[in-house]
Amino acid sequence: MRITMVGTGYVGLVTGTCFANTGNDVTCLDVDPAKIDKLNRGVSPIYEPGLDELIQRNTKAGRLHFTLDKQRAYQGAEIIFICVGTPSDEAGHADLKYVLAAAGDIGDAIEAAPGSTGGDADERRAKIIVVKSTVPVGTNAKVRDAIAARTSKRFMMASNPEFLKEGAAINDFNKPDRVVIGADDKGAADRMRDLYEPFVRQGNPIFTMDIPSAEMVKYASNAMLATKISFINEIANLCEAYGADVNEVRRGMCSDKRIGNQFLYPGLGYGGSCFPKDVLACISMGVQSDTPTTLLKAVHDVNQAQRNAFMKKIDGHFESLGFDGVRIAVWGVAFKPGTDDIREAPSLTLMNHLLDRGVSLTAYDPVAHETCRAVMGDKIDYADDPYAALDGADALIVCTDWDEFKNPDFDLMRSRLKSAVIFDGRNMYRRSLMREHGFVYHSVGRQIVTPEEQAV
Ligand SMILES: NC(=O)c1ccc[n+]([C@@H]2O[C@H](COP(=O)([O-])OP(=O)(O)OC[C@H]3O[C@@H](n4cnc5c(N)ncnc54)[C@H](O)[C@@H]3O)[C@@H](O)[C@H]2O)c1
Incomplete structure (x- = not known):
């Protein structure tokens, strides 16, 4: 398949490279000239174990390309993944400016593509626009509207949240615990399934669902992980106050299979580009829908x-x-x-x-x-x-x-x-x-x- 990744950051670069590695023709687009220049010299702009070698191998095989040129990136792409950042704005909402800017560009590119006759072949050729960035529920609908405002040609939408972890990103993507695909259109869901089949040979599930649920899965997952970290940190503070040792408490507690031993390490609190902003985005979804998020506010605090x-x-x-x-x-x-x-x-x-x-x-x-x-x-x-x-x-x-x-x-x-x-x-x-x-x-x-x- 011909695939374009919009945004060549931690997610776009790793996932694009792994898609190329399974035989797809992948173009990674970015707006950052320094990043694209490095990649075109075979140098990864980020540190991720095993990534350099994979980039070099797939670039050499002619399956992986890096460009600043939107025309070139969008032309002929069958599936376009939006992988741009969704940082918190000052109020804690997910800032969708990069996602919507990409949507506008995609709309223009679809409009400029060779004409449509409306037949079955067109249906199969309709581009699938996939939102891989972590976005609040309802964003796919906004992206669809932003694209539709620029073109009357047919395209399909899918939500495909990403669960890779930096530091283990290649392994996570190649052997995912699960793949989540949100689509309202069976044709889009089937083509996405085909794309992911090589990554789930060991039997891990591909879940297809409606788009809002797929969007929510990612926030719910990150909010749960952040909750575990805040939980154990609070217990750690109690241990400190009362002369207990949280490492011992952790051992005793985590041997209960219902609790498990993952992600319950006390420390300096969570950081990184995902948990802080995703917890804030959940809280802000609650504010916007007048739905209390008492627990998540406590997790953040x-x-x-x-x-x-x-x-x-x-x-x-x-x-x-x-x-x-x-x-x-x-x-x-x-x-x-x-x-x-x-x-x-x-x-x-x-x-x-x-x-x-x-x-x-x-x-x-x-x-x-x-x-x-x-x-x-x-x-x-x-x-x-x-x-x-x-x-x-x-x-x-x-x-x-x-x-x-x-x-x-x-x-x-x-x-x-x-x-x-x-x-x-x-x-x-x-x-x-x-x-x-x-x-x-x-x-x-x-x-x-x-x-x-x-x-x-
Ligand atoms: N980093 C992670 O571990 C991780 C894991 C899962 C999901 N996510 C989500 O994936 C999304 C991307 O995260 P990331 O860490 O890869 O971000 P990143 O900041 O590393 O990369 C985003 C890239 O998009 C580029 N960009 C911005 N606007 C563009 C445009 N209009 N066209 C082309 N490129 C454009 C930027 O220059 C940048 O290189 C976020 O929503 C994040 O929450 C991240």
Whole structure:
């Protein structure tokens, strides 16, 4: 099939590349010249394990193309996927300006395509416009109207929310737990099913449903995952207040199969380009329809409070020492391991808070220096390796649980840090190990390993 991806970001690039890899002819369109230039040189603009190799292989095979040229991208496309961003606007609504701009372009392209005779062949040739971006219920209808305002020719709509996770995106897309297709038109649903068949050979389901339900599945899924994170963070805070250890509580609780052990890790709260904005978009759907979203508002509030509580721990430690001349090392700036994405990363909130207090910061992340520099500029220093970040630092903050931080050389860490103090936002280390190695250790939902304990 000839496919066009509109928006060559984390979703459009990964899904387009995977569609090309199953033999489709895929054109990825973007409005960002730097991105397209990199891709045309065989360089991925994002870090995603395995993606470079897949891009190069499929580009070489002539199945994967990158362009800024709308005409070229839309001409002859049988299925057009809209994969542009849907960030929160200032009021927390999903901002649809990129989606609707793409819809307008698509309408113009359909209008300019060779004429229609209205016969069966035309029906089969009718383009399917698929909204893959995460959008509020009712958006597909708006996209349909925006396209129909520019053309009287026939086209079909489908909703196909994406569930890939950054850091594991290729595997997630190639072996999805499920594929969700919303369509009002059987012809569109059947063609979408054909496209996805190669990805569900192991028997995972393709669910076809009405468009509003498909749109809602994505929000409901992300809202559920965000709820789990806020839930365990709230429990962690109770553990901290009452002398329990959330890691132990987690083990005991998650062995109940009804609860399960996925996505129940306490930490700095959720970040990234999806959960924060999708929870806000659900809340705003509630406001617009006069439907209470009490739980989701609490999920959002708990998440904000979680970052603040961690900042308070840092402030508390330096209260008597003062922040004058303080240097702090930061391990991990990406919002989670496996990606260079720093959108809504907790690290940014923490680093900005500390910069406001006059602290000097040295960050180390295995892949996210470039994306971090694009936001933070030279307000912070970047180290080439994790231990170099520690040199002369008054404390270390762990913001991302990258594998390489899991089993570090604690003696080396101690020798490089000026003060052996760790604020661990990911509960990476055993408290007993921290005590053994002489660290003052703050984590989430567990008691502090204190200087007094060190003295014993
Ligand atoms: N990132 C994820 O892990 C993920 C997972 C599932 C769903 N989603 C959803 O997918 C959508 C895209 O997310 P993303 O992370 O890929 O965003 P992104 O910001 O990485 O990519 C969006 C791309 O669209 C381009 N663009 C904007 N307007 C355009 C236009 N008119 N024509 C062509 N290109 C245009 C931008 O330049 C950018 O490269 C969002 O709705 C998001 O919620 C994201």
